[in-house]
Amino acid sequence: MCPRPLVKCVRCRRFHRGAGPWRAGCVDEPSARTTLLLLFALTNTVLGGWHPLSVVVVVLLHVVCIEYCVDDSLAVDVFFVVAASHSFDYLLSYSFLVCWSVFSFNSIQPRKQGETMPGNQASAVPQGDGQRRARSESEDDTDEPDETRRRAEEMHRPQWTMSSTVKDVLLEGSTNRSNMKLNDFLRNHVGGRGVVDTNENVAMEMFVQDPDDYVQDQRLLRRIFNLNAYQALKRELNERKLLLEAINKLHCECVNSLWQWNRYERKDTVTSLARTKLNGGLSQVLTRKRRETEQRRWAEERKRRWQKVELTVATTIKDVLFRGRVRVMEMQLNDFLVMELDGMGILPANQNVLLKEFIKDSARYIRGTFLQLEMQTSDRYKRMERAVREEMDMEEDADDLCEKGVDNLLKWSLAAEEVKRSVHEVTKRLLDAAFVELMSSVTMSAPIYLEGCYESVYNARWHHVVEVPGGEGTGMEVREGEPPHSWTYKAVGRTLEKDDGVRRSGAALLRQMVLTSEKGWPYSWHTIQDLPKDVFVNCEVERAWQIVKGDVTAWSSSHRGTHFKPRRRVLIGTPGIGKSMAAGSYLLYQLLHCDVEQLPMVAYVIGSQSFLFDKTTKTVSVYMDDPRIENVVNTFSLRGVKGYIIYDAELAFFLPAAGLPCKGWGMIVVTPPNKNEYERWTKKMDATAIVTNCPEENDVRAMCIWMKRNRPLQEQAEYWKEVRGRMNNVGPxxxxxxxxxxxxxxxxxxxxxxxxxxxxxxxxxxxxxxxxxxxxxxxxxxxxxxxxxxxxxxxxxxxxxxxxxxxxxxxxxxxxxxxxxxxxxxxx
Structure with a gap:
């Protein structure tokens, strides 16, 4: 017969894999009387004495009895009922048999755990406290597969902490079967034999101590002693006795929790069973803490890799000192004790104590002089202490340097020797090495030179558009060359305004200037689009240059003070009016024509590209990400080279780096993206705003004349009329x-x-x-x-x-x- 599948018995709640309809270990195999009755019924059927249906009914009901774990005496009753059915009419007898079968089947219910046969009321088995795992009293002799049991134990295993009590750890898993009553045990395991009313309140613990006082039948006693359940119960009671003795002993020595057990020096005086369980609980806590610590360490390592510091002249002192290294002083004390010293000296009260606090006053956090000396003599502790003290020295140096105004790598390179000598040797060595590394990276990275671009911008051709009184068509005309007279400006407060009162009689009124570069401008170099090569300069663009020109002049003056710094500027205005193309390009052109000795370098930053114009060598070099433009200009600054930066923020999506502008360089930011960013940078860099108005109607008309300069006057007038209508609708x-x-x-x-x-x-x-x-x-x-x-x-x-x-x-x-x-x- 094929083996039956693994099924849980409805009576004893155990898993069995038996053959046939009988469950081994739960119900005995068919007794001799039941077997003889079945053979007798089968023989009568073969000889023709019984109807075949009778045997079928007997076998069926017997199987039902066995499946529901009832006594085989019911099978004998079935036999007598079937036998009696042949002395009466078939219809009457089988009707009676069917009714009896239905009644018997419905009355047979699977007994729940702890129940006994009718008439024997078993007392409930104690389930233990909430932290312990409750188990059935009949579970010890089960043949449940090891893998299933192992998964269940893993699922219900308690999560100990260092605050868990010794009692909870030692009694974990104990079923407390000593509270089970003797009569309940006899009913469950020997069919109720030996049950007497006087033993109703006798606990199994008392029976195990003096079994002869409660059961005099020696044959029954031997049967009880041979039961797996009794042997397991006796073994558990003995273990429980030893564990309770260990609990009392440790309690008398003030060892009530796992962390106290961890510090307990006389572990060898405790019984092996208790010592094993306590060490297992402590090992679980330490293993879990190691896992948590490792997870935090890996998380910090991933975070450090994502936030890897790239050296620039604006990199802060702390970032330089701690870049790429684990900050040991920020590690928790308990994590270090678990990872490096196997939990020696760990205390719940030190959960959030950092190593840098521990090093300052170790006696405050470690109790016991001998324990502290034992820790301090280990090599791992010595390495930790050396690393923490080194990091504390570097942190102290960084704070001191910041108070003296040395807060980044550039300022460290320019600091006085006495300032550098005031820090610890490790700090000085790291900062000097970082600056050398930065300078090496800048020197080794060769820039890309743009052939002919410097000459194209520097030698841009001039044209201008003037308004001619009484002229035909639009009343304007295009003339070659630079205008003989530009607009005039007067000082108003701290800035300039156009002076409309100054006009030479008989001279044509200047409306627009145009600069044309054959190779375009930096605004067009950063893109693949074929943008116009003309730059339109109106009075607002010229006004911006006049303000910047005043800054450069004051900067180059011999009367300026020792601590004079070039003014930072921010050019703001309506998006789309040509600040980047017009103002940025025109400022670049004029700065290139300043005295080369006073201003030898000009940088133009737009988007992800930076263009450096070297007026000495008359070259244009482009920089992308490595090296960055701030590193390059700071390198020239360190050499005493002056310059000016035009930072176009329209396509950069972010404001200038913290290292810009560097010492000896002026700067203007064109087109800040919004007020919040503009105000933040303005406040940080102490910059002053230059507000530019939109082009006026005459400015736009002059642009139309330039665009249609080679077309008939009528076509110029029609084009201007069309553009003016659009301007009235969407603005200038x-x-x-x-x-x-x-x-x-x-x-x-x-x-x-x-x-x-x-x-x-x-x-x-x-x-x-x-x-x-x-x-x-x-x-x-x-x-x-x-x-x-x-x-x-x-x-x-x-x-x-x-x-x-x-x-x-x-x-x-x-x-x-x-x-x-x-x-x-x-x-x-």
């Missing part, structure tokens, strides 16, 4: 008024922005009348422009106004409709 944004497709897309987007906005959104996002709204929303970029205003006739400030007459009408109309719906009276 050069990016959108010269191309038809760009204009169509822009006007559609602006109209959708107005129609899709509520009054509150318009009020919140536009900031009309506010100084340069910090809300860099899509709505404000479409409907608002920046104009220059003054506070107290001294400081210039940017002010938000609606961008064009058409969008102004649309916006006000939208606001009026919104207010009417809210019962507001709108007054023009």
């Amino acid at each position: 944004i050069l990016r959108f008024i010269f191309g038809k497709q760009a204009y169509d897309d822009r006007i559609k987007a602006c109209q959708q922005a107005v129609d899709g906005s509520t009054a509150s959104e318009l009020e919140r996002n536009l900031g009309i009348g506010c100084c340069y709204s910090s809300n860099d929303s899509d709505l404000s970029r479409k409907l608002v422009k920046v104009v220059r205003v003054r506070r107290g006739n001294s400081i210039e400030l940017p002010l938000n106004v609606l961008i064009s007459p058409h969008l102004e009408r649309e916006t006000l109309s939208r606001l009026e409709n919104e207010m009417k719906q809210s019962d507001f009276i709108f007054l023009f």
